Each structure stands twice: as C-alpha cells, then as structure tokens.
Amino acid sequence: MLHDPIMSAQKIQVAVIGGGLVGLSTALCIIECLPQCSVTVISEEFSPNTTGDVAAGCLIPHVYPDTPLHQQKAWFKETFNYLFKIANSSEASEAGIYLISGWQIFKSAPKEVYPFWSETVLGFRIMDETELAKFQSYKFGQAFTTLKCQASQYLPWMEKRFKSKGGYVEKRKVIDVWDLHGTYDVVVNCSGLGSRDLFGDQSIYPVQGQVLEVNAPWIKHFIRDGDGSTYIYPGISYVTLGGTRKKDDWSCLPNAQTSKVILERCCHLEPSLYGAPVIQEKAGLRPTRSALRIVKDVLVKNGQQLPVIHNYGHGGGGFSIHWGTANEATKLLQQLIPFIHHFKLVSKL
Numbered sequence: 001m002l003h004d005p006i007m008s009a010q011k012i013q014v015a016v017i018g019g020g021l022v023g024l025s026t027a028l029c030i031i032e033c034l035p036q037c038s039v040t041v042i043s044e045e046f047s048p049n050t051t052g053d054v055a056a057g058c059l060i061p062h063v064y065p066d067t068p069l070h071q072q073k074a075w076f077k078e079t080f081n082y083l084f085k086i087a088n089s090s091e092a093s094e095a096g097i098y099l100i101s102g103w104q105i106f107k108s109a110p111k112e113v114y115p116f117w118s119e120t121v122l123g124f125r126i127m128d129e130t131e132l133a134k135f136q137s138y139k140f141g142q143a144f145t146t147l148k149c150q151a152s153q154y155l156p157w158m159e160k161r162f163k164s165k166g167g168y169v170e171k172r173k174v175i176d177v178w179d180l181h182g183t184y185d186v187v188v189n190c191s192g193l194g195s196r197d198l199f200g201d202q203s204i205y206p207v208q209g210q211v212l213e214v215n216a217p218w219i220k221h222f223i224r225d226g227d228g229s230t231y232i233y234p235g236i237s238y239v240t241l242g243g244t245r246k247k248d249d250w251s252c253l254p255n256a257q258t259s260k261v262i263l264e265r266c267c268h269l270e271p272s273l274y275g276a277p278v279i280q281e282k283a284g285l286r287p288t289r290s291a292l293r294i295v296k297d298v299l300v301k302n303g304q305q306l307p308v309i310h311n312y313g314h315g316g317g318g319f320s321i322h323w324g325t326a327n328e329a330t331k332l333l334q335q336l337i338p339f340i341h342h343f344k345l346v347s348k349l
C-alpha cells in the first residue's frame with residue numbers, strides 16, 4: 001500500500017523501529033487496537049535476517065531476573081492464548097503456529113517443580129519413572145504440550161496482516177532517532193540490540209546462540225535439558241537442535257566445531273539423531289537485559305519533544321511473551337495519545 005499523506009494527515013503518525021518479532025507484533029497490535037494511528041515499521045532488516053529467524057520459536061518462558069514475575073506470567077498467558085486461537089484457526093498453516101508436546105528433563109529436581117507457566121501450557125505433569133527411563137542420567141522431568149512458531153512463516157504472516165490493515169514498511173537503518181521528528185508524532189523502539197547505539201543503552205548485550213536444522217521427520221516430541229544447554233525441537237520441515245549461549249559474542253557466523261558439539265549433545269539425548277543430515281547451521285544474537293524495557297519516555301532536544309515507547313530486551317524468550325509485551329506497549333501508546341494531540345495542536349499555532 002502506498003503512503004497517502006493527505007489521507008493519513010489527521011492520524012497520529014507512529015514509527016516503529018525494528019521489523020523483527022517484537023517490532024512486527026507491536027506494529028500489528030497498535031494498528032489493530034488504535035485506529036487513530038497510522039503505523040510505519042522502519043527496519044534495517046526483515047525476515048529472513050532477524051533474530052527470530054534463527055530461533056526455535058518454542059513457547060517455554062525464560063526468566064528476566066529484574067522484571068516482576070507476575071508481569072512475565074501475564075505476558076506469557078496472553079501470548080499463549082493468542083497463538084492458541086491462531087493454531088486452532090484456518091490461518092494456522094500459513095502462520096506456522098502449531099501445538100507441540102514433549103519433555104523438559106533435569107539431572108536433579110529443580111527448585112520450582114511447578115514453574116510459573118505450568119498452569120498456562122496444556123496438560124503439565126511430572127514425568128513418571130517409566131518415561132524418564134528414556135533419558136539416562138536424568139532424574140526428573142516435566143511433560144507438557146505447548147506452542148511453536150515457525151518464524152519463516154510467522155514473521156511474513158504478521159507483516160502481510162499488518163499491511164492489509166493499512167500499515168507501511170520501510171527498509172532502512174535509522175541513524176539518529178531525531179531524524180524521525182517532524183514526520184512522526186511518536187516513535188516505538190523495538191530495535192533490540194540496536195538500542196545500544198540509537199538510545200545509548202549500554203545495559204543491553206548479545207547472548208549469541210547457534211542451532212542446527214536437521215532432517216529427522218521421525219522426531220515428533222521436543223526434548224529440552226532444563227538447564228537450557230541442549231534442546232531438540234521438531235518443526236514443520238526440519239528439526240532444530242541447540243544450543244549455545246555466549247555472552248557478549250557479536251558473531252552471527254556459525255562455527256563448525258560448535259555444530260559438532262551441539263550434534264553430539266543432542267545425539268546423547270536422542271540417539272536416533274545419529275547420521276541425520278544437517279540442512280543448515282545458524283547463529284543469532286539474543287537481545288538481552290536483566291529486565292525487559294517497556295516504558296514511555298519523552299526525549300527533549302533544543303526545546304523540541306519526541307515521545308518514545310520502548311519495547312526491547314526479550315533475550316532468549318521473545319516468542320514466549322511477544323504478544324503480551326506488544327499489548328503492553330500499545331497500552332502505553334494509548335496513554336500518550338491525549339498528550340500527542342495536545343502537542344500537535346500547539347505546534348500548529
């Protein structure tokens with residue numbers, strides 16, 4: 001859709017920086033909830049070149065140590081319920097959203113036998129000894145059904161849906177956020193690691209992760225070591241094997257030796273993977289902070305103001321909470337609308 005400046009002149013002009021999982025979901029949520037907004041996603045990269053395109057995309061929450069747990073719980077629940085509806089609709093195959101069952105296993109029982117998300121996933125239960133016998137040297141396990149997003153389908157599906165509702169996309173890097181002032185009334189920052197340079201946030205850092213995609217169509221269950229080191233997630237056309245977590249490593253190039261180690265660890269958990277052909281090796285950077293940053297702010301320079309909503313720092317758990325955080329950012333934008341109207345009026349005088 002072409003941008004019509006006259007049609008959209010009366011609307012609040014929103015620029016979402018970042019076209020990854022968080023940017024697209026936030027832009028979609030805004031356009032669906034706030035019809036008084038005209039929304040443009042501006043991003044240096046889109047799928048297949050975002051962090052989400054590397055990810056397994058499974059809904060098993062990670063814990064953000066400095067974000068209140070009740071918020072994390074609510075965001076996970078909102079995301080799960082939203083995707084569960086899509087998984088049960090005629091959109092499911094195009095969106096790449098499906099249910100998946102499997103096991104999270106531990107060498108000794110974890111502190112939290114029933115994690116905060118156990119009431120949200122389906123059929124959560126503690127594994128019995130007969131099932132655990134599959135995994136030598138593991139003493140405890142949780143069995144449940146959750147959801148999985150195939151990013152190569154889900155990200156383009158969101159973008160298509162966003163455009164069909166009148167949203168715009170632009171592929172470019174934003175060098176200085178003030179370059180958007182004048183054209184846009186408000187900026188929504190979903191730039192992940194880009195927030196370091198754009199907003200000077202030195203507390204966000206990369207945790208590099210490598211995965212392999214292998215051809216093993218007989219694998220129907222996920223298997224995850226509860227310490228997060230090793231996982232096997234069956235997808236639509238391949239199985240994702242992981243993983244690694246290298247703090248402050250900025251390389252997106254997969255390493256052959258690391259791939260060997262991942263394969264060995266996964267074969268130890270699931271011996272039938274021996275000899276499974278490797279389709280692809282990938283590495284990506286989890287945009288990590290001790291707390292998610294979802295806040296509103298007003299930048300001020302030379303007497304001018306630029307309202308900003310931040311939504312970033314999803315680390316290794318973005319898929320698990322993205323719709324909840326998109327809703328949160330949309331609520332913050334809604335609170336800013338009277339201020340933006342007032343500001344538009346004053347600047348016309």
Ligand SMILES: Cc1cc2nc3c(=O)[nH]c(=O)nc-3n(C[C@H](O)[C@H](O)[C@H](O)COP(=O)(O)OP(=O)(O)OC[C@H]3O[C@@H](n4cnc5c(N)ncnc54)[C@H](O)[C@@H]3O)c2cc1C
Nearest residue numbers: 018020022044045051055057058174194209317318319320
């Ligand atoms: C190996 C691996 C496995 C994972 N597995 C899972 C999983 O199973 N479950 C789960 O919940 N999560 C998982 N994750 C985490 C999940 O992928 C991330 O949390 C999520 O993708 C982060 O999305 P994002 O949009 O914040 O970041 P990104 O995808 O990094 O998006 C940021 C966007 O901002 C753009 N940008 C940055 N700076 C600028 C600028 N100055 N101007 C314009 N554009 C800019 C970039 O081009 C990019 O498009 C995994 C991650 C990895 C690496």
Ligand SMILES: O=C([O-])CC(=O)C(=O)O
Nearest residue numbers: 056209228231243316317
């Ligand atoms: O830990 C997992 O199961 C997958 C994941 O989210 C990651 O690698 O960040």
